[in-house]
Amino acid sequence: MRKYIFFLISLIVTFQSVEGLGLIENKVKAIVPQVDQFIISYLKKLKAPGCVVAIVGPQEIYFLKAYGVKKLGKVDRLTPRTIFQFASVSKTISATLAVKLHHAGRLSLDERINNYLLNFSLKGTQQPLCLRHILSHTSGLSNEGMNALIESCGPRKALYDHVQARPVSTQPGEYFDYHNIMYGLVEDILVAATGQSFQVLLQDNLFEPLGMKQASVGYQEMILAKDRAYPHDISFKSKILHPAKNYSKCYYSVLASAGMNGSILDLIPFLQAQLGGRPEILSPQELKMLHTSQIKAPETLNKIRAKFRHISDSGYALGWRWMDYAGERVMYHGGWLNGSRPMIVFLPKFKVGIIILHHAETPLSFRTTMKFLDLFLGVRSDNQGDGQLRKKTRNSF
Numbered sequence: 001m002r003k004y005i006f007f008l009i010s011l012i013v014t015f016q017s018v019e020g021l022g023l024i025e026n027k028v029k030a031i032v033p034q035v036d037q038f039i040i041s042y043l044k045k046l047k048a049p050g051c052v053v054a055i056v057g058p059q060e061i062y063f064l065k066a067y068g069v070k071k072l073g074k075v076d077r078l079t080p081r082t083i084f085q086f087a088s089v090s091k092t093i094s095a096t097l098a099v100k101l102h103h104a105g106r107l108s109l110d111e112r113i114n115n116y117l118l119n120f121s122l123k124g125t126q127q128p129l130c131l132r133h134i135l136s137h138t139s140g141l142s143n144e145g146m147n148a149l150i151e152s153c154g155p156r157k158a159l160y161d162h163v164q165a166r167p168v169s170t171q172p173g174e175y176f177d178y179h180n181i182m183y184g185l186v187e188d189i190l191v192a193a194t195g196q197s198f199q200v201l202l203q204d205n206l207f208e209p210l211g212m213k214q215a216s217v218g219y220q221e222m223i224l225a226k227d228r229a230y231p232h233d234i235s236f237k238s239k240i241l242h243p244a245k246n247y248s249k250c251y252y253s254v255l256a257s258a259g260m261n262g263s264i265l266d267l268i269p270f271l272q273a274q275l276g277g278r279p280e281i282l283s284p285q286e287l288k289m290l291h292t293s294q295i296k297a298p299e300t301l302n303k304i305r306a307k308f309r310h311i312s313d314s315g316y317a318l319g320w321r322w323m324d325y326a327g328e329r330v331m332y333h334g335g336w337l338n339g340s341r342p343m344i345v346f347l348p349k350f351k352v353g354i355i356i357l358h359h360a361e362t363p364l365s366f367r368t369t370m371k372f373l374d375l376f377l378g379v380r381s382d383n384q385g386d387g388q389l390r391k392k393t394r395n396s397f
Contacts, residue, residue, distance in 0.1 A: 038368065039368055042367060046364060050068020056271055070230055086267075087341075089267070096282065097190065109131045121164060136176070140169060140171050159253065176297040198256070210269040215260065219259075222247060231338060271353050275346060309381070331348060338361075
């Protein structure tokens with residue numbers, strides 16, 4: 001009798017789960033034509049080269065489409081296999097790797113980093129600085145002037161000599177300050193803890209198990225790819241997009257922060273794993289650790305709240321930003337390198353997400369994200385995009 005009851009409960013839960021997925025699928029299919037039309041119209045308005053977009057569930061690919069060309073003035077079209085720079089979307093992958101190694105017992109997020117990096121310290125730190133703080137941008141070190149230091153393309157050692165010479169503003173864990181240089185230390189800590197290279201750790205723990213066949217680390221891997229998207233700048237005088245002279249190179253000095261590349265076919269299984277679709281690779285316990293808020297940062301989205309009034313709160317988890325939008329938790333991360341604007345976003349409750357890979361200085365990825373959220377959640381924003389081309393900071397959405 002007991003076995004029968006358990007079987008019946010299991011059957012009901014399974015039915016409800018399948019029914020729920022069916023409702024989500026129908027909802028996504030209903031809004032896909034509007035998302036598609038928005039992207040087509042917005043690309044035309046911006047005179048942008050193109051993008052590649054996917055909407056996925058834990059096992060499903062609801063929508064996958066490549067728009068436009070790899071390079072303005074050329075005929076080669078983008079495909080789902082085209083390689084893009086992941087920029088700061090790399091942080092989500094680095095954090096996922098760190099959490100997997102934590103659960104495997106190969107390191108601890110809560111052990112002071114000096115146990116891994118014997119010669120590294122921040123001036124004025126009175127509380128232990130741990131990997132968890134770095135993954136959540138709560139090291140206590142101000143980011144003021146740090147991105148300019150990276151963009152000088154000096155030796156990597158100079159970056160870390162500089163941060164160690166500068167006193168902290170707050171103690172670890174107290175305050176959010178998005179920090180590309182400090183996040184780059186994730187590589188050093190993982191390598192020191194395991195004795196393996198960062199590339200090997202990524203390949204063995206994520207790239208190969210998830211089938212991220214084109215994913216890579218480093219500048220050389222990007223420029224050697226035959227099927228790659230070319231970055232596009234904005235002309236200062238004409239405000240018109242044009243192919244950039246070179247790929248942004250400097251941020252490859254902080255690989256864990258912004259040094260990965262790949263196609264949308266690599267990010268699809270990665271996002272599906274974040275949605276719970278690959279529990280043999282990312283367990284529920286690992287996902288909970290990754291997605292749990294570590295710090296609130298309401299000031300992060302202040303600039304866009306006037307136009308997107310449904311944002312009520314925001315903060316950072318481990319390698320993932322979060323915001324509460326129209327009463328729902330949204331996990332996301334954008335990226336920004338000169339001429340590259342990727343975005344990866346998902347709704348944990350509904351187990352659905354969107355990926356946008358875009359190779360130009362435009363707000364396309366952000367606006368498409370907000371359009372998707374508005375349509376899926378059935379709300380309306382005050383502003384759906386003005387089509388302006390403008391620079392943003394590397395701390396933006």
